[in-house]
Amino acid sequence: MTLIFDSKLLKIESFLLIKVPLDISKELSSRGLVMVKGTINDVDFKKTLEPDGKGSHWLEVDPLLYEKIGVEIGETISLRIEQTNEWIEPKVPEDMIHAIAQADVEDQWRSITVRSRWEWIRWVRSTKNINTRNKRIEVACSKLQKGDKNPCCFDASRCTVTEVSKSGVLVD
Known part of the structure; x- marks a missing residue:
């Protein structure tokens, strides 16, 4: 299912990001981390949607994607996203x-x-x-x-990027 919406390019600290509207996030399978592919202003991308700690999601716009989409902070952009099970490898600290x-x-x-x-x-x-x-x-x-595959007792619906969140909630 393709989800279509408009949002604004925002900057929080050094991060450029796009908030996903709550009604769009509700169409996704999880309040936690979700992998999506789609387009931003007709530019293809594949990224994770990070939960915002309020029931919705957001995605980071890295410098290369920012250059490709050609918009300024605060401008409205059009997105088409589709959830995928094809996960990209994370950058391991x-x-x-x-x-x-x-x-x-x-x-x-x-x-x-x-x-x-x-x-x-x-x-x-x-x-x-x-x-x-x-x-x-x-x-x-x-x-x-010990063979464990996942962390235990972890609220996956919270924002885990501490540079843009407080107590697991994306700052406004």
């Missing part, structure tokens, strides 16, 4: 890469689904506190050693 190697769990990391890798990364990055982050990386490695 350097501290996690190092810890996974040190814990010798690279094989287990590669054996879990791409979506599961996204969820581990989201759980780790959902705190600004470096001590908590380090503890989560340690726990993730321990759980991966």
Whole structure:
């Protein structure tokens, strides 16, 4: 199912992003992370929609996509999105890469689904506190050693990008 809507290009801190209207997000299968493909002003893209902590989603507009869509902050843009099960590999933070190697769990990391890798990364990055982050990386490695595939007790509907959220909710 293709979802069509207009939204504005926003800037929060150093992030360029597009909020998905609540009525459009409700058509998606999850309040958590969702992979979509589609177009922004007729420019093809494939990205994750991050939950906003309020029942909807948002997507980051990286510099290359920003250049291609050719709009300024605050301008309205047209989107066509379709949910997909073809997940793109997440960028694994350097501290996690190092810890996974040190814990010798690279094989287990590669054996879990791409979506599961996204969820581990989201759980780790959902705190600004470096001590908590380090503890989560340690726990993730321990759980991966035991064969766990996903983080436990994690509210997947919260925004985990701390630069643009407060207490798991996208800032306005």
